[in-house]
Amino acid sequence: MAFEGLADRLQSTVKKMTGKGKVSEQDVKEMTREVRLALLEADVNFKVVKDFVKRIKERAVGAEVMDSLTPGQQVIKIVKEELTDLMGGEQSKIAVSERPPTVIMMVGLQGAGKTTTSGKLANHLRKKHNRKPLLVAADVYRPAAIDQLQTVGKQLDIPVFSKGTEANPVDIANEAILHAKEEHLDYVIIDTAGRLHVDEHLMDELGQIKNNLTPDEIFLVVDAMTGQDAVNVAESFDDQLDLSGVVLTKLDGDTRGGAALSIKAVTQKPIKFAGMGEKLDELEAFHPERMASRILGMGDVLSLIEKAQDNVDETKAKELEQKMRSATFTFDDFLEQMEQVKSMGPMEDLLGMIPGANKMKGLKNVQFDDKQIVHVEAIVKSMTKAERQDPSLMNASRKKRIAKGSGRPVSEVNRLLKQFEEMKKMMKQMSGTQGGKKGKRKKG
Ligand code: GDP
Numbered sequence: 001m002a003f004e005g006l007a008d009r010l011q012s013t014v015k016k017m018t019g020k021g022k023v024s025e026q027d028v029k030e031m032t033r034e035v036r037l038a039l040l041e042a043d044v045n046f047k048v049v050k051d052f053v054k055r056i057k058e059r060a061v062g063a064e065v066m067d068s069l070t071p072g073q074q075v076i077k078i079v080k081e082e083l084t085d086l087m088g089g090e091q092s093k094i095a096v097s098e099r100p101p102t103v104i105m106m107v108g109l110q111g112a113g114k115t116t117t118s119g120k121l122a123n124h125l126r127k128k129h130n131r132k133p134l135l136v137a138a139d140v141y142r143p144a145a146i147d148q149l150q151t152v153g154k155q156l157d158i159p160v161f162s163k164g165t166e167a168n169p170v171d172i173a174n175e176a177i178l179h180a181k182e183e184h185l186d187y188v189i190i191d192t193a194g195r196l197h198v199d200e201h202l203m204d205e206l207g208q209i210k211n212n213l214t215p216d217e218i219f220l221v222v223d224a225m226t227g228q229d230a231v232n233v234a235e236s237f238d239d240q241l242d243l244s245g246v247v248l249t250k251l252d253g254d255t256r257g258g259a260a261l262s263i264k265a266v267t268q269k270p271i272k273f274a275g276m277g278e279k280l281d282e283l284e285a286f287h288p289e290r291m292a293s294r295i296l297g298m299g300d301v302l303s304l305i306e307k308a309q310d311n312v313d314e315t316k317a318k319e320l321e322q323k324m325r326s327a328t329f330t331f332d333d334f335l336e337q338m339e340q341v342k343s344m345g346p347m348e349d350l351l352g353m354i355p356g357a358n359k360m361k362g363l364k365n366v367q368f369d370d371k372q373i374v375h376v377e378a379i380v381k382s383m384t385k386a387e388r389q390d391p392s393l394m395n396a397s398r399k400k401r402i403a404k405g406s407g408r409p410v411s412e413v414n415r416l417l418k419q420f421e422e423m424k425k426m427m428k429q430m431s432g433t434q435g436g437k438k439g440k441r442k443k444g
Helices: 004-017 025-041 046-060 071-086 114-129 143-156 169-182 200-213 228-241 258-267 288-295 301-311 314-326 331-342 347-352 370-381 385-389 396-406 410-440
Strands: 102-107 133-137 187-191 217-223 245-249 271-275 283-285
Touching: 004 025, 004 071, 004 288, 025 046, 025 071, 046 071, 046 258, 071 258, 071 288, 102 114, 102 200, 114 133, 114 143, 114 187, 114 217, 114 245, 114 271, 114 283, 133 143, 133 169, 169 187, 169 200, 200 228, 217 228, 228 258, 245 258, 258 271, 314 331, 331 370, 331 385, 370 396, 370 410, 396 410
Parallel strands: 102 187, 102 217, 133 187, 217 245, 245 271
Antiparallel strands: 271 283
16 A cells, blocks of 8 residues: 555554543654654655644644543544645646647656656546547657557547657647647646656756647656655755645555655645556545545545446446346356456555554555455356356365366366355355345234
8 A cells, every 4th residue: 555654653642642531741742753754754854744743743742632532532633634635635636728728738758657647637537527638649759658658548548649759849849739629629648758867958847838838737747656855856846846745656556655755745736646556547536534534544445436336337246246246147147246346446555544444453564465366257257157146066176177277276266166155155054044034024
C-alpha cells in the first residue's frame, strides 16, 4: 500500500490516544513528538512538519479537546483534519473551458511518467466524464517519446496528433487545437518535452507554449518516489510556469509519502491526480480526506464503493447473488466472481480501504498473495465444462488431469473442491435461514 511506513507509525501513535478519558499536556507532547518523527521519517519537508506539529499542539491542548467527552477521539479527529488540510483540503476538480476544447499542458522531467499520465488522463476524461480527448505529441526532441504516445493512443483508441520532430512545439499545439475544434473533440492534452533536470532552455520553451496557448490547466507530473526532489522540482516549475496542479505518479510504490504531504504546503498548488500503477486505467482523482483516512487506518469506503461501481457489472452481480441464494452456484460463476474482484486491484489495497481491517486479528501482517488467486483460476480453468457445472463428477483420475493441466498439486485441487462445497453448504444454510425467518414471522 502507498504510505505504508507512515501509516504504520501514525496508526500506532493514534492508537495510544483512542479511548483516553483525559488528555494531559504531557500526552499531547508525547503524541506530537511521535507524529513529528513519523513525518520526518516519511521524508516530509522539515518546515512543513514544524508547522503541522505546531497546529496540532495548539488545537490539542485547546478547549475543543479539554472540554470534550471523548478527548482521545477528539485528538485523532484533529490529526485527521490537519492531515487532510496539509494535502489540500477539498478535492480539486479539473477545468472545463466554456469554449472547447479545454487545453491541458502536461509538463515534467523525463521519466516522471508524463507520457503515460497523458494517456491515463485522456482515458479518465473519456471514461469518467464522457469527454472526447485528443493527445498531442509536442516532445520534438525525442522521436521515441512521440512513438510512445502513439502506442498509448492506439492502446486506448484515443487519437494522437503529431507532426514528427521537424515542427515547432507551439505550431504543433496550435494546429492540434484547430484540429480538435474541427473534429468536435473537447479536451486537448499536450505532452511536452522533458529533460533530465530543470534547465533554462526547457523552461523557455514551455513558457512560450504557455503564452501562446493560454492553457486551461498546466499539470506538473512528478514521481512520488523521489520525495523531496519532487517537491523541489514542483517549486521550480511553479516559479516559472505558475502551475494549476500536480499529478503524483508512482504512488503505488511510495511507502513514505513525503512528496504527497509536502507539495501542497510548499507550492500552494493542489495534487489533482495520483498514478497508482503502470496500467493506463491506474489513475485516481486525489481526495485529501480519503487519503488522510487511509493513512490513519480509518479506511476509505467511498473509494472502495467507487472502485466496485467502476469494475463490477451490476447485472452480473445480481445474477450471481440469485445463484448463491438458490445454491445453483457453479465453478463458472465462481470464476466470474473472482474476475470481478480481481479487476478492483490488489487485495492488499482493497483491505486498506476497509475501516479497521488493518486492526483485525489475523488480517494484520497477513501477506495477501495475489498469486494464490491465479492458482485457483488455473485449477478451475483446467476443469471441463461439465465438471465446472457439476463437481460431483470429480474422481481421482479427473483430479489428476486437472492438477496436471493447472500445474498445481492434487492436494490443492482437493482443497479447492472442499472449500467450494463448504461455501455452497453455507450459502444454502444462509438462504435457508432467511426464507425460514420470513415464513415464521408472526402476523400482526
Ligand atoms: P516520461 O518520460 O515522463 O514521459 O515517463 P513515462 O510515461 O515514459 O514513464 C516512465 C516509467 O514510469 C514507465 O515505465 C511507466 O510505466 C512508469 N509509470 C508511470 N506512471 C506510473 C505509476 O503511477 N505507477 C508505476 N508503478 N509506474 C508508473
